Structure formats: structure tokens, C-alpha cells
């Protein structure tokens with residue numbers, strides 16, 4: 001290694017020579033520096049946006065959403081409706097959202113937007129007139145109330161089994177299996 005020869009008319013050189021190769025000590029061009037700085041700023045913003053602030057949808061959320069849609073399709077295709085499948089539906093966002101839509105158009109006038117009742121019964125308390133099981137809720141909505149004087153009509157022809165599962169899923173999403181099992185029932189549950 002030797003010291004480079006410096007021609008006063010040329011830009012300064014780096015203080016080394018390897019195998020006769022010399023290097024100018026140029027300042028990096030502005031376009032290069034700006035690309036570099038912007039890449040750093042972009043990386044910080046990108047990191048913040050996706051991983052800290054949770055703007056936009058992360059890969060994990062994409063997967064979860066796709067899984068929920070798949071589960072919704074599987075649940076909708078179920079031919080058997082029982083306590084367990086109704087609880088599953090009550091934990092599926094798609095099902096509950098559709099049920100909420102039905103509730104807010106069809107049931108809200110008597111049961112209230114907070115589900116606390118009015119003309120109809122409170123659906124979020126710990127007392128059930130016709131049974132504290134998902135199937136009894138499903139049955140009373142499907143067939144109407146067995147009590148024909150204070151009763152509620154059947155919603156079968158208007159909503160069909162799918163609409164009823166959705167609206168029941170929405171009602172159940174306000175409860176948990178444990179809480180509901182310990183709730184009071186005024187009559188023997190009409191659905192098992």
C-alpha cells in the first residue's frame with residue numbers, strides 16, 4: 001500500500017492505494033443520499049403503522065378474517081342446529097353481524113336496541129321465560145311463544161332457519177354458556 005498521488009486539479013483521493021487502484025473521495029450524490037434517508041424514514045413509518053399503531057390490516061388479521069368467513073360458511077351449511085352449534089355461531093363475527101342486522105330491523109321495536117325489553121322480554125337478564133338454553137331461544141323464535149295471550153308470533157316464515165340462527169347467535173353473543181346455564185327459567189325449557 002502506498003500513498004496516492006494527488007493532482008491539484010482532481011477531486012481529493014482516499015488515502016490508500018491497493019494494487020495500484022486509487023479511489024476518489026467524492027461526496028455521495030444528493031439523489032443517493034436522499035434515497036437513503038427516505039428509505040430510513042419510510043422504514044420507521046412503515047414499522048409504526050403496521051406494528052405499533054395497527055393502522056391497516058396485518059397478515060394475522062387477514063388470516064383471522066378469512067378463517068372466520070370459512071367458519072361462517074361451515075356453520076351456515078350445518079344441517080343440525082343444537083346448543084353447541086348455536087354457541088359457536090354466537091362467537092362468529094359474521095353470524096353475529098348478520099343477526100344484529102335482523103334484530104335491529106325485526107325485533108328492536110319490542111325488545112329494544114339494548115335488548116332489555118319493553119313490549120317484549122328482556123333478553124340480556126338472567127331470567128328466561130321459556131328456557132335458559134340456546135335451543136329454547138331458537139325454538140321460541142321459530143315457533144313463537146307457547147303462551148298465546150301474552151305471546152310472541154312465530155318468525156319462521158319471515159326469517160327462515162338461517163335468519164333465525166343468525167338472530168339467535170346475536171342474542172347469545174350477549175351471554176356465556178356458564179352464565180346462561182345458571183340463569184333462572186320460569187317454565188321447563190321448550191327446546192333442548
Ligand code: HEC
Nearest residue numbers: 106107110119120121128129130131137145147150151152
Ligand atoms: C311485537 C313485539 C315483538 C317482536 C317484534 C319480537 N318479540 Fe320476542 N317477545 C315478545 C313478547 C311479548 C315476548 C314474551 C312472550 C311470552 O310472554 O311468552 C317475547 C319473547 C321472546 C323470547 C323469549 C324470552 C324468554 O325469556 O324466554 C325471545 C328469545 C324473543 N322474544 C326473541 C325475539 C327475536 C329474536 C325477535 C326478532 C326476530 C323478536 N323476539 C321479536 C314480543 C316481540
